Amino acid sequence: MSGTSQAVFEGAVDLGSLEFREPWAARLFGVTLAMSERGLFTMKDFQHSLIAAVGDFEKASCIRDEEEYYTRWLEALSVLLKSRGIMKDEMLSATEERVVERLLGLQHERHHHHEHSPGRPDVIAPLVVA
Incomplete structure (x- = not known):
């Protein structure tokens, strides 16, 4: 997991300072935070889902770039939303x-x-x- 993601989960990052190479990754990040703020899940729950998605991916390959990382982020969010019936x-x-x-x-x-x-x-x- 990236250091920035870990800081987000710990609440120790200034969200205004984050930079994303791809607009879709920024939106995905924002949607995840917004859903958590609405109480659909906790960031700790999402963190566990993300760790599982990254771990599954890294059994076959390592994450090489931001696109692969945020694709795992999307997978983790999808799994979490489906598991909650959302x-x-x-x-x-x-x-x-x-x-x-x-x-x-x-x-x-x-x-x-x-x-x-x-x-x-x-x-x-x-x-x-x-």
Whole structure:
């Protein structure tokens, strides 16, 4: 587990100082914290799930980059949500399909904008957790 993640679980990190290479990892991190703050699970529960997901992955390979780490984070969150009955398999599949469609749409938009507007920064819509 990364030192930053451990500090988050211990409540010893300034969340405003965190940096993510990929916007989806930042959103996943934020969603996890928001769900914990709403009482759906504790960060300690999530930490145990993340340790299991990382351990399972590292039986075959080591985590080489942030993408692989946050993919394990997503797996851990999915397992935790399913085990608590918060998200059913069919809901998870439908959500995953929507995310994939959105990512494909964003890739298309980026490609289109970069051809015509190479100086335009990527824009990420805000995430709202009710």
